[in-house]
Amino acid sequence: MATIAVALTGNPNTGKSTIFNELTGARQKIGNWPGVTVDKKVGYARHQDRAISIVDLPGTYSINARSPEEKIVIDYLMNNKLDLVMDVVDSSNIERNLFLTVQLLEKGIPLLIDLNMADDAERRGIKIDCRKLEDALGMPVVQTVGRSSKSARKLLDIFTSTVMSNYEPSQLVKDHIIKVQEIEASGKTESEKQEEIIEARYALIDTVIAQAVTMSNVGQTKSEKIDRFLANGVLALPIFLAIMYGVFMITFEWIGQPIADALDSLINEDFLDFATDALTDAGVAEWLVSLVCDGIIGGVGAVLTFVPLIFVLFFCLSFLDGTGYMARIAFIMDPIMRRCGLTGKGIMPLMMGFGCGVPAIMGARALDSEKDRMVSILVTPFLTCGAKLPIMALFAAMFFPDNAANVVFAMYISGVIMAIIAAKGLGSSIFKDKGSTFLLELPPYRMPDMKSVLLETWDKGKGYLVKAGTIIFAASVLLWVLSNYNFDGPCEIDESILAVLGGWMSNLFVFHGFATWESGAALLSGIMAKETVVATIGVLYGAADVSTEAADAVESAGQMMQTGMATSFTALSALAFMVFSQLYTPCVTALGTIKKEAGGWKWMAFSAVYMFVIAWVVSLLVYQIGRLLGF
Amino acid sequence: MTLKEGKTGMTLKIKQIDDSSLKERLMTMGLTPGTKVKVLRAAPLGDPIAISVRSYNLALRRADAENVTVEQVG
Amino acid sequence: MATFIVAAVLAVALFFALRHIYRNFHEGKSDCCGASECSGSCCGCHSVPEKK
Incomplete structure (x- = not known):
């Protein structure tokens, strides 16, 4: 049987690389994307007698093709015949993460949505109903907890199944796509169009969240408590x-x-x-x-x-x-x-x-x-x-x-x-010349994945x-x-x-x-x-x-x-x-x-x-x- | 007021984002009109600031925050 | 005889070392982050995109 081709996509700081390491272990090859010096990581796995090749696409917040990374992601997804595209979503940050998901769905790319760090989210009082999220988007949803071999096996099971063929975008998503097309066709300026499309995407996300996610506000997260010391005022x-x-x-x-x-x-x-x-x-x-x-x-x-x-x-x-x-x-x-x-x-x-x-x-x-x-x-x-x-x-x-x-x-x-x-x-x-800007996500503190830390130490020390x-x-x-x-x-x-x-x-x-x-x-x-x-x-x-x-x-x-x-x-x-x-x-x-x-x-x-x-x-x-x- | 004048602990609702080179990036990161943000803290000497938006944290400079018109809601 | 063997071993080792250096130089690579690859979230080793 032919090799199953899988691509991983998602925002930065979602634990995507950890999942990739967990799935492929040391069977990785790192090369360059043609023309640009962004790492292309390909890994291999075997599961139930099927060979699986997994490409770890660069982490991006969107696919507006503004940066080479975003361009790589969209080019790769549009121009390659893939059996499965998995979108890794940080569950505790699902709103902004879904932005990329929605953009990918607009392009007509069927996705397996991986709600990663589900345990983190639960601790923060964010409960995601997988079934309702599946219904809202029309795409299969799976929950993982980052570095665990159980999660990896669960994902490999899905990769080797034929789960993707049973899904098509929900009515909600289809309506959204039509709306985006209408905005594109209107006679407004490019930046006005972009603005409206971004707002439409977040409007869709808000609807989906309302259906599938319950957030009981639990006050301060652990990261915020730590940040009150490590990133606050002159004491920092x-x-x-x-x-x-x-x-x-x-x-x-x-x-x-x-x-x-x-x-x-x-x-x-x-x-x-x-x-x-x-x-x-x-x-x-x-x-x-x-x-x-x-x-x-x-x-x-x-x-x-x-x-x-x-x-x-x-x-x-x-x-x-x-x-x-x-x-x-x-x-x-x-x-x-x-x-x-x-x-x-x-x-x-x-x-x-x-x-x-x-x-x-x-x-x-x-x-x-x-x-x-x-x-x-x-x-x-x-x-x-x-x-x-x-x-x-x-x-x-x-x-x-x-x-x-x-x-x-x-x-x-x-x-x-x-x-x-x-x-x-x-x-x-x-x-x-003129000054510079500064816009940076402050990801939650996490206990680093020891396997990744050791791999990295070895790679640098070697x-x-x-x-x-x-x-x-x-x-x-x-x-x-x-x-x-x-x-x-x-x-x-x-x-x-x-x-x-x-x-x-x-x-x-x-x-x-x-x-x-x-x-x-x-x-x-x-x-x-x-x-x-x-x-x-x-x-x-x-x-x-x-x-x-x-x-x-x-x-x-x-x-x-x-x-x-x-x-x-x-x-x-x-x-x-x-x-x-x-x-x-x-x-x-x-x-x-x-x-x-x-x-x-x-x-x-x-x-x-x-x-x-x-x-x-x-x-x-x-x-x-x-x-x-x-x- | 604008996000630039945001003080630690304020909850603000975004009304509008003025045109700037950063506008599309800000919106992509979830700063869309109607969204509530909370000012969490400031770096040493008061700038940049960290805000909580759509359940994640984002750091930006006050000079860039000036382009974000907000109203205080809490 | 021993001199000859040790010298030969050294010469071969030196050849491979110089070849490695030459190849690195030729391909514009550096050993700093490991000879060629780097996994995990290894910052800096994987090159970052050019902003244009």
Whole structure:
């Protein structure tokens, strides 16, 4: 028998993706819709010996074909032969959700209406009579509770049945369609017609609701009670900071760091010793032992050590994202963003910037105005992305062992503040045009679906592992070669090509307190990928002889790095170095994305140069002011 | 009055939405004439505001709310 | 002999790493969000539509 083709449609925040994940599990393929860069998600399921393919259409509020997403939904539904279209409706928000339903019915698309989160709605005092709703619309209705395998089985049962063939639109819907056609045919202006049609749709919805839904007003919902603290007045901002601080404590103090420390001693002591002995015993040439141990294990190992931190941080951010708190952050940050000439919505791509600048820069596309977009693209790289995290964590652990988490948190905040200042600066100089708008649904708080959170954490964290195995691996080999050879052949490390390059670079930092060729080389290599800064430090200081007398330096950071590093930096110059790495020129991948998104080499070059200059100045200020203050 | 002047706790009935670039989006989101909305709260410094409309919550700026003419009903 | 084997293994690994980097560069992809796919409500990894 042929595969059953199913499409899922619905508003954003209806739990549609959760249902999709529940239905298809890991059997998903993600591609692109032709012509646009919106994800096309297709999943597969088998039920009662039937193969089912399910397409998860983008979540939209309407299908006016104004945005690419809306266009995708309507094009896909109109041009494909589908066995079943399921419209996922959030039961507790049924009125506005039905708007899309009505629009789809107007197009003559038969729908299976899925009243999702039926349990939520019931708790809020919204009772929906499925039979009456079926009668009112003429379409089959099913109730689900989001993430439950029972719901998934129920849906699969329906998908494999022939239920759709028995339904046709109710008289109510047919009358509505005629009314819409009359409005279309009238001689009014386009906007008048649109207005009347929208009103007609809501009039139909009101009739349907009156027939099928009873709302006993239960007063405040749980979300509203929470919002009285999290999204109300000036108090919301310190709470936001406290929540973010909590995330950092979890990552850098309570959970992430202890695991990272354990991994560190495993890689940089046990495994390194084992590898060195094994290779030497096997009779491998000395230079190759050095390449593997000092170069690759030193470089890649230094980066891998931070994998636990990355995963814990990504888990926390994905979790927050799943609760619905992100929309509140946009809401409470809008006053600040607006004063910078931006929109609160811009905070969402910025928050992604804590993960990686690349998707954050791409995420700026969702913003409404050209100005919002450009400014957001140009300021996002100031934030501490996952790849800068190891730099911060390493230096904080080495030079501020008692305050590591606080110092890292301060670095993150400084990145945000710098981004806001830069946004203000860019907004009032280069991009002077009209302001922006802000219209955003505040979805109810929900306990995130753990399966989705874990999937997301893994997907984001996996990239870090892939990078460690590819670009960091290659960079480590290159760095080892550059640091062990010059044009005359093998040489001492401080006569190597890398020392020359780093020395040249370090001339820029004479007044910053870290004018060593090692830090110059580290920063230079950081342009490839920010993790490389740590990899370089691993290779360089790892290659230096570890003398026992400096063993008292720090316990938490890599044993290998202690000696050389501890003497190259003071606490203050380490801080200046952290500030510089935080703010300077983004990595090549981010630069490439900027070129693509901002449209041209000009913006890419601008971004590379202006960020370098700002980093140079701010870092200089930190060091010199710190010195004046006597640190 | 307009929605812009809405204070926390007010229940308002929409009378009319003036033409603006946002009009169709506002109406699609359920702000149609005759609909009751409740002002729930304001962000720090009083703007934007969160309103409850058709049993969900929507945030918008006061500058955009100015285009929505309302009357107070509670 | 051992030197040769280890060097060969490294060379192959390096080849695959460089090929991966080259392909990413060529296709304009990034590893940040996982090599190619991203499920769930993964914000930012799936690109967002262009507003025109």
